[in-house]
Amino acid sequence: MRLSFRIKHHFFSAFREFFVHHHGSLEFRAKVFALVIAANEAASVENFIVVKDIAMNIYNGDTDRSNLLMISTKELVQKVRDDNDLDIDSLVASILKELKVVPRYAKKIDIKALTPLLLLTHDEDTKSYQHNILEFLETTKQEILNKK
Numbered sequence: 001m002r003l004s005f006r007i008k009h010h011f012f013s014a015f016r017e018f019f020v021h022h023h024g025s026l027e028f029r030a031k032v033f034a035l036v037i038a039a040n041e042a043a044s045v046e047n048f049i050v051v052k053d054i055a056m057n058i059y060n061g062d063t064d065r066s067n068l069l070m071i072s073t074k075e076l077v078q079k080v081r082d083d084n085d086l087d088i089d090s091l092v093a094s095i096l097k098e099l100k101v102v103p104r105y106a107k108k109i110d111i112k113a114l115t116p117l118l119l120l121t122h123d124e125d126t127k128s129y130q131h132n133i134l135e136f137l138e139t140t141k142q143e144i145l146n147k148k
Helices: 003-019 023-038 045-058 063-081 088-101 103-108 124-147
Strands: none
Touching: 023 045, 023 063, 023 088, 023 103, 023 124, 045 063, 063 088, 088 103, 088 124, 103 124
16 A cells, blocks of 8 residues: 555544545445444455445545545444444444434435445355344334435
8 A cells, every 4th residue: 555545544534524525424324334344254355345336336436535435434344343442233323323313314325235245245144144234224214214
């Protein structure tokens, strides 16, 4: 990884909310992706490549924003794996809290976009767990959208 990219990444990570347009929306999406990926203990680099590809579609080819979503997702997954103060349950709680505060974020939950992440899972129990997470997200999305 180039030194200039790493410096830029660390700088943006520290001041992301000041420099990134719609930072909250991007962070919400990163939490949703991280929730599905973190459920797979054997997740690999391919998961983040899929996130970047999906982000390229979401952000109409904006490479910087796509990279930022991928990096944010990777950071969240790493926090879950490092056994910090973040785990799957607290990630779910954070997503639900944000949806209560900003209900329009429910529109950003795209189950079709998340489904390719399940194709990278080889363990059937893990795949079933991820599928349950997707069902939960879809149900939550519909509940929020129907309240409007």
